[in-house]
Amino acid sequence: MRLLLVSILFFSICVAAQNQAILFDQSYLMLHNMLDNKEPYSFKKAVLSTENAYLDGGLDTIEVNKKLKLLHSVSLILLEYRDIQYAEKDKETIHKFASVFQVMHDSINIKINGTLYRHLPYQYDFSDVFGHDNPENLFVSKLLATRKGNCHSLPYLYKIIAEDLGVEANLALAPNHIYIKHKSLLDGWYNTELTSGIFPVDAWLMASGYMHIDAVTNGVYMKALDKKESIALLMIDLAEYYNHRLPDNDGKFVLQCCDAALSAYPHFAKALILKAETHKKQVDKSEDTAQRDAAYKDLAKEYSLIHALGYRNMPESMYLNWLLSLKEQRTKYENKKL
Amino acid sequence: MLAQVNPILPSAPVPSMHVLYPSANLPILDSKTQQQQQFAEINWEVAQFEKLRTQTSCNIPQDINSTSNIRYTLPFNGSDGANIYKEAYNKLRNMNAGNYCVADVIFDIENAYFDNRQDKREFTLYIEKAAQFLTDKMNELDYDPESNVAKNLLLFQFFAEPLQLKAAKQKHLPFKYDFDDYMGVKDYSKMFVTKLMATGAGQCHSLPLLYLILAEKIGAEAYLAFSPNHSYIKFPDEKKKWYNIELTNGMFTTPAFILNSGYIKAEALQSQIYMKSLNKRELLSQFYVDLAGGYVHKFGYDDFAKQIIDSALELYPDNINAQMMKATYYNRLFEFVASQLGINPFDKADLQRIKGNPRAVAILAEVNKQYQTIDELGYEKMPFEAYEEWLKSVTDEKNKQENEKFKQQFKGSITRSVRN
Numbered sequence: 001m002r003l004l005l006v007s008i009l010f011f012s013i014c015v016a017a018q019n020q021a022i023l024f025d026q027s028y029l030m031l032h033n034m035l036d037n038k039e040p041y042s043f044k045k046a047v048l049s050t051e052n053a054y055l056d057g058g059l060d061t062i063e064v065n066k067k068l069k070l071l072h073s074v075s076l077i078l079l080e081y082r083d084i085q086y087a088e089k090d091k092e093t094i095h096k097f098a099s100v101f102q103v104m105h106d107s108i109n110i111k112i113n114g115t116l117y118r119h120l121p122y123q124y125d126f127s128d129v130f131g132h133d134n135p136e137n138l139f140v141s142k143l144l145a146t147r148k149g150n151c152h153s154l155p156y157l158y159k160i161i162a163e164d165l166g167v168e169a170n171l172a173l174a175p176n177h178i179y180i181k182h183k184s185l186l187d188g189w190y191n192t193e194l195t196s197g198i199f200p201v202d203a204w205l206m207a208s209g210y211m212h213i214d215a216v217t218n219g220v221y222m223k224a225l226d227k228k229e230s231i232a233l234l235m236i237d238l239a240e241y242y243n244h245r246l247p248d249n250d251g252k253f254v255l256q257c258c259d260a261a262l263s264a265y266p267h268f269a270k271a272l273i274l275k276a277e278t279h280k281k282q283v284d285k286s287e288d289t290a291q292r293d294a295a296y297k298d299l300a301k302e303y304s305l306i307h308a309l310g311y312r313n314m315p316e317s318m319y320l321n322w323l324l325s326l327k328e329q330r331t332k333y334e335n336k337k338l
Numbered sequence: 339m340l341a342q343v344n345p346i347l348p349s350a351p352v353p354s355m356h357v358l359y360p361s362a363n364l365p366i367l368d369s370k371t372q373q374q375q376q377f378a379e380i381n382w383e384v385a386q387f388e389k390l391r392t393q394t395s396c397n398i399p400q401d402i403n404s405t406s407n408i409r410y411t412l413p414f415n416g417s418d419g420a421n422i423y424k425e426a427y428n429k430l431r432n433m434n435a436g437n438y439c440v441a442d443v444i445f446d447i448e449n450a451y452f453d454n455r456q457d458k459r460e461f462t463l464y465i466e467k468a469a470q471f472l473t474d475k476m477n478e479l480d481y482d483p484e485s486n487v488a489k490n491l492l493l494f495q496f497f498a499e500p501l502q503l504k505a506a507k508q509k510h511l512p513f514k515y516d517f518d519d520y521m522g523v524k525d526y527s528k529m530f531v532t533k534l535m536a537t538g539a540g541q542c543h544s545l546p547l548l549y550l551i552l553a554e555k556i557g558a559e560a561y562l563a564f565s566p567n568h569s570y571i572k573f574p575d576e577k578k579k580w581y582n583i584e585l586t587n588g589m590f591t592t593p594a595f596i597l598n599s600g601y602i603k604a605e606a607l608q609s610q611i612y613m614k615s616l617n618k619r620e621l622l623s624q625f626y627v628d629l630a631g632g633y634v635h636k637f638g639y640d641d642f643a644k645q646i647i648d649s650a651l652e653l654y655p656d657n658i659n660a661q662m663m664k665a666t667y668y669n670r671l672f673e674f675v676a677s678q679l680g681i682n683p684f685d686k687a688d689l690q691r692i693k694g695n696p697r698a699v700a701i702l703a704e705v706n707k708q709y710q711t712i713d714e715l716g717y718e719k720m721p722f723e724a725y726e727e728w729l730k731s732v733t734d735e736k737n738k739q740e741n742e743k744f745k746q747q748f749k750g751s752i753t754r755s756v757r758n
Binding site: 172188189201202203205206207212213216217219221222223332 | 593594597598599600601602603604605607608610613713716718
């Protein structure tokens with residue numbers, strides 16, 4: 001009897017794990033199809049599918065979509081009623097960028113049918129900024145529910161609202177960090193930093209101290225990522241959520257994600273590192289010492305490529321200091337043209 | 339109807355001014371990004387333009403559609419001196435871009451500016467004496483003559499520190515930075531190596547060039563690199579690790595210092611217009627820019643200036659200084675054409691009137707295309723006040739410490755005894 005219970009329990013865990021794997025597979029397929037142009041690109045859909053896979057199908061899509069729709073409406077209202085001082089030909093686009101930024105960053109009072117509604121800005125959440133304790137802290141759905149986010153969820157949400165308005169917002173990477181790049185006729189490329197709501201100049205990002213100049217030259221960092229490269233970011237998110245959910249996996253799914261991400265964005269450091277680390281895990285498990293030594297040599301090659309591209313590991317403890325330096329040295333690093 | 343006009347076109351310092359017209363509502367026009375930052379310069383340009391206009395105003399045809407006498411090329415203002423530039427240009431053209439003598443090229447460029455009146459023997463003698471001094475000092479210090487780091491460190495010391503040869507009691511004092519007119523606006527020859535040789539003081543153009551000349555002479559591997567409004571030296575060690583030398587202050591600097599100028603966009607690094615060690619071809623391209631700079635300073639922009647700039651871009655299409663000069667050339671050309679048509683290019687409403695003239699429209703399209711190219715390379719204009727402030731910041735405590743660190747690091751590894 002006890003044996004039966006145990007086996008039923010065991011069996012049900014297996015089924016749960018299998019179900020979960022199915023959701024991850026589905027999300028992978030969707031992202032992959034977007035990369036292959038087999039499915040229309042939608043950053044929003046792609047993000048939500050990765051979160052849903054992690055949440056084991058538990059994402060309340062109705063609620064999330066309702067909130068996103070509301071944000072879209074607020075940004076439309078801002079577009080209609082708030083003007084910007086900008087005289088170039090791309091004013092319409094820049095106006096949209098501005099309204100997305102306001103939706104994210106400002107308190108907005110809106111009167112509808114005599115009732116005053118107050119839209120509150122999104123804030124930076126200093127706890128678990130890398131999602132180590134709980135990857136859900138990185139989620140857009142969490143940001144929507146709690147109005148608090150980090151350098152993962154804030155730029156993602158920004159990009160989603162922007163794309164709902166029909167304009168592109170390019171994600172860009174820095175060590176341990178994601179921010180937004182826009183191009184205007186007036187100033188060329190400029191940066192939008194959502195964690196502090198400041199527009200910093202490139203020198204601030206480069207001054208993090210962990211950005212080797214080669215990494216910038218090679219597009220590892222500070223490159224305005226196109227649509228496919230953005231999906232590549234989500235591929236790696238998906239792989240990391242998978243590792244979190246199924247820590248004892250054989251690495252196959254993760255490697256598959258890495259390869260897909262790298263085909264779209266070959267110099268994507270995070271994908272290269274995850275790939276190398278997954279290989280290492282696989283090699284560590286191997287019993288055959290001769291085979292293992294050979295594999296370690298290949299691994300060394302992988303890591304040296306990552307190094308050659310200019311990637312350097314930024315200790316996570318340094319990250320918050322750097323992030324705060326923008327506010328502390330605002331005069332030095334703020335883009336005064338904006 | 340329209341008499342021959344011969345306006346004196348203002349010559350710009352190199353890197354040249356970035357001037358823009360207000361964006362007109364013509365289909366081909368594009369407003370440009372640096373526009374708003376440059377009111378001061380535009381005002382200057384407007385003043386120049388007004389001068390030009392008064393010169394030509396008596397000749398403005400009433401009907402701008404009668405364009406038969408309009409000239410669409412910039413007038414040639416050269417004298418005999420221009421022929422000397424042509425000779426110098428042809429000499430560069432006949433050179434093997436992968437293998438040439440840096441010292442000879444630099445001498446020819448500067449000599450053209452002085453109407454070929456410079457003494458080559460004196461120039462050569464200076465280099466030979468300096469090279470002999472360096473070789474002797476190398477032996478005295480027991481530096482490894484095979485080590486590129488050793489040779490560059492000694493060159494660095496030659497520029498930055500007082501050096502004395504014990505045996506010969508010869509002394510060499512460090513070069514100084516000459517703050518006065520460092521862009522050579524008033525006196526273009528302020529940027530010349532010959533001026534540096536004569537006075538012991540130079541700036542960010544002449545100091546790195548003299549470094550390259552001496553490096554060539556003693557067989558050290560060193561390269562020129564750009565940053566906004568600036569050039570400096572890079573050299574590799576045996577392991578291909580790169581080091582930066584800031585000669586205006588005689589210090590080793592980190593990439594962070596250079597990036598901290600604040601005017602290097604990520605796109606500028608991705609297109610490699612800055613911080614890249616120039617190979618021989620790319621360096622030759624920059625020598626064309628120097629040649630064009632001297633020519634333009636003397637005679638203004640014209641077709642020949644454009645020809646020199648085109649040769650520079652042939653060798654190194656992303657040479658930002660050449661691209662900037664090309665932009666200025668089109669600016670001048672458009673202003674010249676506009677002035678003949680009696681149109682003020684800085685007045686948005688007035689500018690619309692060029693619509694009737696397809697050739698003028700085409701030139702304006704070139705202006706805009708050129709600024710787009712520059713924007714796409716990631717160029718951002720660095721104001722000269724910001725440049726001066728940045729250059730001074732090299733002596734900040736942090737940079738001084740980095741400099742000392744580099745020096746210590748080198749000193750331990752370059753003597754012969756260490757190697758053997």
